[in-house]
Amino acid sequence: MKALNLVLIAAILLAACKKEARVAPEPKPFATATAAVAAMDKDTIPDKSGLKLKLYQDSTISDETFIIFNHVSSPDYVFNEDAPYLNGFGHVNIANISRDGTDLAISSLPYSTGMSIGLDIHTKSSGSFFLRISGLYKMPADKQIWLKDNLQKDSIDLRLGNYGFKVDEADINSFGKKRFVLIIK
Numbered sequence: 580m581k582a583l584n585l586v587l588i589a590a591i592l593l594a595a596c597k598k599e600a601r602v603a604p605e606p607k608p609f610a611t612a613t614a615a616v617a618a619m620d621k622d623t624i625p626d627k628s629g630l631k632l633k634l635y636q637d638s639t640i641s642d643e644t645f646i647i648f649n650h651v652s653s654p655d656y657v658f659n660e661d662a663p664y665l666n667g668f669g670h671v672n673i674a675n676i677s678r679d680g681t682d683l684a685i686s687s688l689p690y691s692t693g694m695s696i697g698l699d700i701h702t703k704s705s706g707s708f709f710l711r712i713s714g715l716y717k718m719p720a721d722k723q724i725w726l727k728d729n730l731q732k733d734s735i736d737l738r739l740g741n742y743g744f745k746v747d748e749a750d751i752n753s754f755g756k757k758r759f760v761l762i763i764k
Contacts, residue, residue: 624648624690624763628717630724632737632761634673634700636708643713644675645685646696646761654688656681664699671708672701676756690763695727698759705748710759711741725762734762 626649635641644664652660656677662685664674674682676697688696702708710726718724726742727734730752735742747753 623692624719624722625717626650628719630712630716630718631714632673632675632698633711633713634671634708635711636671636702636706640670642669642671642673644673644683644698645714646675647685647687648690649687650689652687652689654678656683657687661686666701670703672699673710674699675761693762693764696761696763697756698761699756700746700754700759702746702748702754705746707743707745709741709743710737712737723762723764725764727760727762728758729760730758737761 627647629645629647631643631645633641633643654677656663656679661677661681661683664672664682664684666672674684675686676699677683677686677688682699686696700708712724724737725734726737728742728744731744745753752758
């Protein structure tokens with residue numbers, strides 16, 4: 580199953596790389612301000628740059644989510660632009676959350692200074708887990724990638740190290756969509 584997911588992710592990434600020549604989608608009326616900010620900031624993070632974020636417990640228990648920046652993308656889920664997250668049978672699950680609340684395995688979105696990207700994290704049991712950047716692609720060195728932990732009231736620049744945390748299945752605040760946010764600045 581994991582091999583099939585990797586093949587699907589690779590196919591989506593290949594398709595994303597071939598999207599340069601496409602015409603930008605018609606902006607939504609409420610997204611005009613976001614599009615203007617993204618247009619101003621488009622040179623600070625090059626199109627097709629991105630990062631992979633890994634949730635893991637040990638060397639055999641892990642999952643990843645991928646974020647690609649593109650100034651003509653929508654921050655909402657768009658079919659054939661983003662890859663929705665499909666829960667598998669793994670021990671850990673991580674997805675990034677689109678502006679409209681869709682869990683994504685791979686998202687393509689415009690960059691804006693100080694933007695935040697929600698994370699949805701689930702595990703099959705309580706225990707100690709870690710988050711780390713597992714890949715950077717053409718990300719400018721001056722961009723900080725902060726992980727904010729809303730439960731612990733803590734944050735860390737993930738470029739400087741991994742983040743260890745505990746999940747308690749009895750405490751719904753220790754996992755899910757509300758605990759973690761990525762802030763790119």
